[in-house]
Amino acid sequence: MQYTTEVDLDIEAGEIKRGAVNCTELEDGSPVVFPYIIMKGKYKGPTLLLNAALHGDELNGIEVINRVFEKIKPEDLHGTIIGVPVVNTLAFRARKRVDPIDDKNLNRVFPGRENGTVTERIAYHFFNDFVRKADFGIDLHTGMKGHLLLPHPRIRTLNGFIPSLEHHRALGTEFIFQNEGEKGMLNIEAGKIGIPIVCFEIGVASVLDEYYINAGFKGVINFMRFYDMLDGAPEIPKQQVLLKDYHEVISPIGGLFYPKVKPGDVVSKNQLLGITKSPYSGEKYYVRASDNCYIIGIRSQPVVRQGTTVAWLMTFEKGNVLPPLDRKDVRIIPSKLFNDSQERGIDIKE
Numbered sequence: 001m002q003y004t005t006e007v008d009l010d011i012e013a014g015e016i017k018r019g020a021v022n023c024t025e026l027e028d029g030s031p032v033v034f035p036y037i038i039m040k041g042k043y044k045g046p047t048l049l050l051n052a053a054l055h056g057d058e059l060n061g062i063e064v065i066n067r068v069f070e071k072i073k074p075e076d077l078h079g080t081i082i083g084v085p086v087v088n089t090l091a092f093r094a095r096k097r098v099d100p101i102d103d104k105n106l107n108r109v110f111p112g113r114e115n116g117t118v119t120e121r122i123a124y125h126f127f128n129d130f131v132r133k134a135d136f137g138i139d140l141h142t143g144m145k146g147h148l149l150l151p152h153p154r155i156r157t158l159n160g161f162i163p164s165l166e167h168h169r170a171l172g173t174e175f176i177f178q179n180e181g182e183k184g185m186l187n188i189e190a191g192k193i194g195i196p197i198v199c200f201e202i203g204v205a206s207v208l209d210e211y212y213i214n215a216g217f218k219g220v221i222n223f224m225r226f227y228d229m230l231d232g233a234p235e236i237p238k239q240q241v242l243l244k245d246y247h248e249v250i251s252p253i254g255g256l257f258y259p260k261v262k263p264g265d266v267v268s269k270n271q272l273l274g275i276t277k278s279p280y281s282g283e284k285y286y287v288r289a290s291d292n293c294y295i296i297g298i299r300s301q302p303v304v305r306q307g308t309t310v311a312w313l314m315t316f317e318k319g320n321v322l323p324p325l326d327r328k329d330v331r332i333i334p335s336k337l338f339n340d341s342q343e344r345g346i347d348i349k350e
């Protein structure tokens, strides 16, 4: 593969190009490079940036980008797709969230520094060579090890900066989470210069999970249809729920956690969520729902300590059903969350 420091995105219509960007070199002289692939459609349209592995152990998004380039053909594409499947190349090599030597979180140092540490230089090249040249983007993440949450986009606000809700709704997930972000996050820093980047959480770190890969791929296709990069109507659930707060349930004892529900389940007050059993004392703790709620995440690694979060819940006072999208050719599909809730006689406020 040829390494370059300058990226030329100007390719012919119908063309696909692979390359790699050289960001810096390590102590032994080996280069720090991350790969990219560009597809320019036969038709004119916007430029979409797809990236994964800002955190090196988040793998599902890498496969989503592989599939996008395997399945979409330039003959069907309006505009350009830029894929950067592994941004944090050193953390990926180490099978870690961050590079263990530099120890900086890549998703806190955007827009990067030209003469900074290795992680800051990766951020600098990614931001200047790709982010600034895109019209919008989807930044694929997963939860940390053990944090298995439903597929959802995360809207991040900061000091009065509020990103566009529409770009997040365009993925077609049932729930959208909004919380306060931090300086240096990709979606915050790109959003501040007018480039909407949607952070899309699909699954959990260190594994490839077909359910979440499919959800990620479907979200990307919905987004591309929504913004007319592909023909066809995006599929959007009849009710999309915007959630601004969730409740974390901890295990009060250490041991092994046995989940009894899964992400996406609607549960009633006092329903059993899981059991922690201590192999030392023989003690058992039954984790129950404090209220009617929607399971947005469950711990997927069994060994827990006192205070480890084992479930992430949305109570129904905290969710808001969004009004229908004002767009003509959306294909409205049923919402499982809404239907399951109604079946159990639980109301979500409109």
Ligand SMILES: [Zn+2]
Binding pocket: 054, 055, 058, 141, 142
């Ligand atoms: Zn991440």
